[in-house]
Amino acid sequence: AQSVTQLGSHVSVSEGALVLLRCNYSSSVPPYLFWYVQYPNQGLQLLLKYTSAATLVKGINGFEAEFKKSETSFHLTKPSAHMSDAAEYFCAVSGHAIQGAQKLVFGQGTRLTINP
Amino acid sequence: GAVVSQHPSWVICKSGTSVKIECRSLDFQATTMFWYRQFPKQSLMLMATSNEGSKATYEQGVEKDKFLINHASLTLSTLTVTSAHPEDSSFYICSAFGRRGDSGANVLTFGAGSRLTVL
Numbered sequence: 001a002q003s004v005t006q007l008g009s010h011v012s013v014s015e016g017a018l019v020l021l022r023c024n025y026s027s028s029v030p031p032y033l034f035w036y037v038q039y040p041n042q043g044l045q046l047l048l049k050y051t052s053a054a055t056l057v058k059g060i061n062g063f064e065a066e067f068k069k070s071e072t073s074f075h076l077t078k079p080s081a082h083m084s085d086a087a088e089y090f091c092a093v094s095g096h097a098i099q100g101a102q103k104l105v106f107g108q109g110t111r112l113t114i115n116p
Numbered sequence: 117g118a119v120v121s122q123h124p125s126w127v128i129c130k131s132g133t134s135v136k137i138e139c140r141s142l143d144f145q146a147t148t149m150f151w152y153r154q155f156p157k158q159s160l161m162l163m164a165t166s167n168e169g170s171k172a173t174y175e176q177g178v179e180k181d182k183f184l185i186n187h188a189s190l191t192l193s194t195l196t197v198t199s200a201h202p203e204d205s206s207f208y209i210c211s212a213f214g215r216r217g218d219s220g221a222n223v224l225t226f227g228a229g230s231r232l233t234v235l
Contacts, residue, residue, distance in 0.1 A: 043209055043228040102224050108159045
């Protein structure tokens with residue numbers, strides 16, 4: 001079974017400051033890990049994913065995440081926050097495939113607020 | 117590429133009526149579609165997984181007769197909320213998994229979601 005815990009339901013940073021959103025996972029098999037962003041009343045957009053290749057994964061909009069097996073973590077970072085980064089962020093894990101598809105288990109989400 | 121269209125984006129209905137939500141993969145064939153439910157300010161909860169031509173697999177606690185899922189073609193899955201009640205009001209999101217025809221790469225793409233309000 002897989003599970004995801006996102007530490008902090010709400011994170012607030014100043015524009016230009018470092019963004020750090022925390023995600024810890026639990027998986028009985030080698031995990032695939034994902035970060036998604038959701039803007040109000042919209043679906044999910046994939047930011048980046050880890051699929052057992054490089055442990056430091058770069059995504060869109062300047063975001064990156066590092067897979068640390070020893071810490072069972074996959075924290076999301078961005079060096080300099082923009083106002084447009086304000087959204088809800090979800091970490092997700094997939095531990096196996098169903099006929100080739102990925103069944104994702106989502107964390108509870110972190111709302112990122114950017115202060116001018 | 118790998119676009120999923122979900123319709124309608126907003127729907128308001130009276131209690132006791134049924135509502136159908138469509139999820140279409142526009143430029144790839146979706147062998148598997150997932151349906152999620154999201155309550156305000158909460159995470160996505162998987163409701164069911166559907167494979168084309170097969171019966172959907174529902175997650176524990178999800179009423180099969182309440183939430184009817186059909187995946188009759190490789191580009192369309194539908195979720196029908198039957199005899200809707202106010203507690204069914206929620207944001208419903210689909211995702212589609214398939215293989216792109218041009219690159220052969222696997223894709224998993226989410227729809228934009230459908231907000232259901234039951235009066």
